[in-house]
Amino acid sequence: MANNAAALDSIFYALADPTRRAVIQRLGRGSATVGELAEPFAMALPSFMKHVGILERTGLIRSRKRGRIRTCTLEQKNLAAAERWFAEQRSMWASRYQNLDSLLESLNGEKRDS
Amino acid sequence: MANNAAALDSIFYALADPTRRAVIQRLGRGSATVGELAEPFAMALPSFMKHVGILERTGLIRSRKRGRIRTCTLEQKNLAAAERWFAEQRSMWASRYQNLDSLLESLNGEKRDS
Numbered sequence: 001m002a003n004n005a006a007a008l009d010s011i012f013y014a015l016a017d018p019t020r021r022a023v024i025q026r027l028g029r030g031s032a033t034v035g036e037l038a039e040p041f042a043m044a045l046p047s048f049m050k051h052v053g054i055l056e057r058t059g060l061i062r063s064r065k066r067g068r069i070r071t072c073t074l075e076q077k078n079l080a081a082a083e084r085w086f087a088e089q090r091s092m093w094a095s096r097y098q099n100l101d102s103l104l105e106s107l108n109g110e111k112r113d114s
Numbered sequence: 115m116a117n118n119a120a121a122l123d124s125i126f127y128a129l130a131d132p133t134r135r136a137v138i139q140r141l142g143r144g145s146a147t148v149g150e151l152a153e154p155f156a157m158a159l160p161s162f163m164k165h166v167g168i169l170e171r172t173g174l175i176r177s178r179k180r181g182r183i184r185t186c187t188l189e190q191k192n193l194a195a196a197e198r199w200f201a202e203q204r205s206m207w208a209s210r211y212q213n214l215d216s217l218l219e220s221l222n223g224e225k226r227d228s
Binding site: 005008009010011012013015016017018021024025028029030074076079082083085086087089090092093096 | 119122123124125126127129130131132135138139142143144188190193196197199200201203204206207210
Protein backbone atom coordinates (compact mmCIF):
# COMPACT_ATOMS: atom_id res chain seq x y z
CA MET A 1 0.00 0.00 0.00
CA ALA A 2 2.84 2.34 0.80
CA ASN A 3 3.66 3.80 -2.58
CA ASN A 4 0.66 5.98 -3.24
CA ALA A 5 0.04 9.50 -1.99
CA ALA A 6 -2.68 8.56 0.52
CA ALA A 7 -0.37 6.01 2.13
CA LEU A 8 2.44 8.57 2.41
CA ASP A 9 -0.04 11.07 3.90
CA SER A 10 -0.97 8.65 6.65
CA ILE A 11 2.60 7.47 7.29
CA PHE A 12 3.94 11.01 7.67
CA TYR A 13 0.93 11.95 9.79
CA ALA A 14 1.58 8.96 12.05
CA LEU A 15 5.23 9.99 12.42
CA ALA A 16 4.31 13.59 13.36
CA ASP A 17 3.97 12.65 17.01
CA PRO A 18 6.74 12.01 19.57
CA THR A 19 4.90 9.14 21.31
CA ARG A 20 4.32 7.31 18.04
CA ARG A 21 7.95 7.84 16.93
CA ALA A 22 9.12 6.53 20.32
CA VAL A 23 6.97 3.40 19.89
CA ILE A 24 8.50 2.77 16.47
CA GLN A 25 11.97 3.34 17.89
CA ARG A 26 11.28 0.86 20.71
CA LEU A 27 9.88 -1.76 18.30
CA GLY A 28 13.08 -1.42 16.26
CA ARG A 29 14.77 -3.26 19.15
CA GLY A 30 12.21 -6.09 18.91
CA SER A 31 8.53 -6.89 19.44
CA ALA A 32 6.89 -5.72 22.66
CA THR A 33 3.57 -5.97 24.46
CA VAL A 34 1.31 -2.91 24.68
CA GLY A 35 2.04 -2.81 28.41
CA GLU A 36 5.80 -2.66 27.81
CA LEU A 37 5.35 -0.02 25.12
CA ALA A 38 3.11 2.16 27.28
CA GLU A 39 5.34 2.01 30.37
CA PRO A 40 7.66 5.00 29.62
CA PHE A 41 4.70 7.33 28.97
CA ALA A 42 2.73 9.24 31.59
CA MET A 43 -0.46 8.60 29.68
CA ALA A 44 -3.76 6.82 30.33
CA LEU A 45 -3.92 3.47 28.53
CA PRO A 46 -6.90 4.46 26.29
CA SER A 47 -4.90 7.49 25.03
CA PHE A 48 -1.89 5.31 24.43
CA MET A 49 -4.04 2.75 22.57
CA LYS A 50 -5.16 5.51 20.19
CA HIS A 51 -1.53 5.99 19.17
CA VAL A 52 -1.10 2.24 18.73
CA GLY A 53 -4.29 2.20 16.64
CA ILE A 54 -3.01 4.97 14.34
CA LEU A 55 0.31 3.17 13.84
CA GLU A 56 -1.48 -0.10 13.11
CA ARG A 57 -4.02 1.37 10.66
CA THR A 58 -1.14 3.07 8.84
CA GLY A 59 0.61 -0.28 8.53
CA LEU A 60 3.72 0.86 10.41
CA ILE A 61 3.17 -1.82 13.05
CA ARG A 62 1.06 -4.94 13.41
CA SER A 63 -0.25 -6.51 16.57
CA ARG A 64 -1.53 -9.88 17.68
CA LYS A 65 -3.56 -10.69 20.77
CA ARG A 66 -3.01 -13.88 22.73
CA GLY A 67 -5.30 -14.14 25.71
CA ARG A 68 -5.18 -10.71 27.30
CA ILE A 69 -1.76 -9.77 25.98
CA ARG A 70 -1.38 -7.78 22.74
CA THR A 71 2.09 -7.90 21.20
CA CYS A 72 3.24 -5.33 18.62
CA THR A 73 5.80 -5.74 15.85
CA LEU A 74 7.36 -3.17 13.54
CA GLU A 75 6.47 -3.28 9.83
CA GLN A 76 9.74 -2.04 8.34
CA LYS A 77 8.33 -2.12 4.79
CA ASN A 78 6.09 0.92 5.24
CA LEU A 79 8.74 2.86 7.09
CA ALA A 80 11.07 2.10 4.19
CA ALA A 81 8.48 3.47 1.73
CA ALA A 82 8.50 6.82 3.53
CA GLU A 83 12.29 6.87 3.63
CA ARG A 84 12.30 6.18 -0.11
CA TRP A 85 10.38 9.41 -0.68
CA PHE A 86 13.36 11.33 0.75
CA ALA A 87 15.81 9.37 -1.38
CA GLU A 88 13.76 10.26 -4.48
CA GLN A 89 13.92 13.97 -3.61
CA ARG A 90 17.67 13.74 -3.09
CA SER A 91 18.26 12.00 -6.40
CA MET A 92 16.36 14.87 -8.05
CA TRP A 93 18.61 17.52 -6.46
CA ALA A 94 21.64 15.43 -7.32
CA SER A 95 20.72 15.27 -11.03
CA ARG A 96 20.02 19.00 -10.93
CA TYR A 97 23.48 19.74 -9.54
CA GLN A 98 24.99 17.34 -12.06
CA ASN A 99 23.28 19.34 -14.82
CA LEU A 100 24.69 22.55 -13.35
CA ASP A 101 28.14 20.95 -13.24
CA SER A 102 27.89 19.89 -16.89
CA LEU A 103 26.76 23.40 -17.83
CA LEU A 104 29.67 25.00 -15.95
CA GLU A 105 32.10 22.55 -17.54
CA SER A 106 30.84 23.28 -21.03
CA LEU A 107 30.97 27.04 -20.31
CA ASN A 108 34.57 26.63 -19.12
CA GLY A 109 35.32 24.59 -22.24
CA GLU A 110 33.92 27.36 -24.47
CA LYS A 111 36.07 29.91 -22.60
CA ARG A 112 39.18 27.80 -23.21
CA ASP A 113 38.28 27.35 -26.88
CA SER A 114 37.79 31.07 -27.53
CA MET B 115 16.14 23.61 14.77
CA ALA B 116 15.51 20.31 13.11
CA ASN B 117 16.97 17.87 15.60
CA ASN B 118 14.49 18.12 18.43
CA ALA B 119 11.17 16.32 18.73
CA ALA B 120 9.01 19.41 18.14
CA ALA B 121 10.86 20.13 14.90
CA LEU B 122 10.38 16.54 13.70
CA ASP B 123 6.68 16.77 14.63
CA SER B 124 6.22 19.81 12.44
CA ILE B 125 8.35 18.48 9.56
CA PHE B 126 6.45 15.18 9.39
CA TYR B 127 3.13 17.02 9.75
CA ALA B 128 4.11 19.30 6.86
CA LEU B 129 4.98 16.28 4.72
CA ALA B 130 1.63 14.56 5.45
CA ASP B 131 -0.06 16.39 2.59
CA PRO B 132 0.22 15.69 -1.16
CA THR B 133 0.19 19.38 -2.16
CA ARG B 134 3.01 20.23 0.21
CA ARG B 135 5.05 17.21 -0.90
CA ALA B 136 4.52 18.23 -4.53
CA VAL B 137 5.76 21.76 -3.74
CA ILE B 138 8.91 20.33 -2.16
CA GLN B 139 9.39 18.03 -5.13
CA ARG B 140 9.02 20.98 -7.54
CA LEU B 141 11.47 23.13 -5.55
CA GLY B 142 13.98 20.29 -5.73
CA ARG B 143 14.31 21.23 -9.43
CA GLY B 144 15.07 24.85 -8.47
CA SER B 145 13.50 27.96 -6.94
CA ALA B 146 10.07 29.02 -8.18
CA THR B 147 7.56 31.82 -7.70
CA VAL B 148 4.35 31.18 -5.78
CA GLY B 149 2.47 31.58 -9.06
CA GLU B 150 4.54 28.87 -10.74
CA LEU B 151 4.16 26.59 -7.72
CA ALA B 152 0.39 27.06 -7.53
CA GLU B 153 -0.21 26.48 -11.24
CA PRO B 154 -0.60 22.66 -11.23
CA PHE B 155 -3.18 22.76 -8.43
CA ALA B 156 -6.91 23.36 -8.82
CA MET B 157 -6.94 25.42 -5.64
CA ALA B 158 -7.74 29.00 -4.69
CA LEU B 159 -4.58 31.04 -4.06
CA PRO B 160 -5.37 31.69 -0.35
CA SER B 161 -5.67 27.93 0.25
CA PHE B 162 -2.41 27.35 -1.60
CA MET B 163 -0.71 30.10 0.43
CA LYS B 164 -1.67 28.25 3.62
CA HIS B 165 0.37 25.26 2.42
CA VAL B 166 3.29 27.55 1.55
CA GLY B 167 2.99 29.13 5.01
CA ILE B 168 3.15 25.73 6.75
CA LEU B 169 6.21 24.72 4.73
CA GLU B 170 7.90 28.03 5.49
CA ARG B 171 7.16 28.02 9.25
CA THR B 172 8.48 24.45 9.41
CA GLY B 173 11.70 25.62 7.78
CA LEU B 174 11.36 23.27 4.80
CA ILE B 175 11.31 26.21 2.39
CA ARG B 176 12.11 29.91 2.54
CA SER B 177 10.65 32.69 0.46
CA ARG B 178 11.58 36.22 -0.53
CA LYS B 179 9.31 38.90 -1.92
CA ARG B 180 10.51 41.30 -4.59
CA GLY B 181 7.84 43.78 -5.59
CA ARG B 182 4.73 41.63 -6.04
CA ILE B 183 6.56 38.39 -6.76
CA ARG B 184 7.34 35.90 -3.98
CA THR B 185 10.00 33.32 -4.82
CA CYS B 186 10.38 30.09 -2.83
CA THR B 187 13.51 28.00 -2.30
CA LEU B 188 13.94 24.57 -0.75
CA GLU B 189 15.75 24.28 2.59
CA GLN B 190 17.37 20.88 2.16
CA LYS B 191 18.82 20.93 5.69
CA ASN B 192 15.49 20.35 7.43
CA LEU B 193 14.42 17.70 4.95
CA ALA B 194 17.74 15.98 5.64
CA ALA B 195 17.02 16.06 9.40
CA ALA B 196 13.80 14.12 8.86
CA GLU B 197 15.56 11.65 6.58
CA ARG B 198 18.19 11.16 9.28
CA TRP B 199 15.47 9.96 11.66
CA PHE B 200 14.82 7.01 9.32
CA ALA B 201 18.53 6.26 9.03
CA GLU B 202 18.77 6.17 12.84
CA GLN B 203 15.92 3.66 13.02
CA ARG B 204 17.58 1.52 10.39
CA SER B 205 20.94 1.50 12.15
CA MET B 206 19.12 0.29 15.26
CA TRP B 207 17.54 -2.68 13.41
CA ALA B 208 20.87 -3.39 11.76
CA SER B 209 22.67 -3.63 15.10
CA ARG B 210 19.85 -5.81 16.39
CA TYR B 211 20.22 -8.24 13.50
CA GLN B 212 23.99 -8.17 13.93
CA ASN B 213 23.47 -9.17 17.56
CA LEU B 214 21.17 -12.00 16.46
CA ASP B 215 23.79 -13.10 13.93
CA SER B 216 26.49 -13.15 16.62
CA LEU B 217 24.19 -15.12 18.91
CA LEU B 218 23.42 -17.66 16.19
CA GLU B 219 27.12 -17.97 15.37
CA SER B 220 28.08 -18.54 18.99
CA LEU B 221 25.25 -21.10 19.36
CA ASN B 222 26.51 -22.88 16.22
CA GLY B 223 30.02 -22.75 17.68
CA GLU B 224 28.81 -24.36 20.92
CA LYS B 225 27.07 -27.07 18.91
CA ARG B 226 30.27 -27.82 16.97
CA ASP B 227 32.29 -27.86 20.23
CA SER B 228 29.95 -30.26 22.02
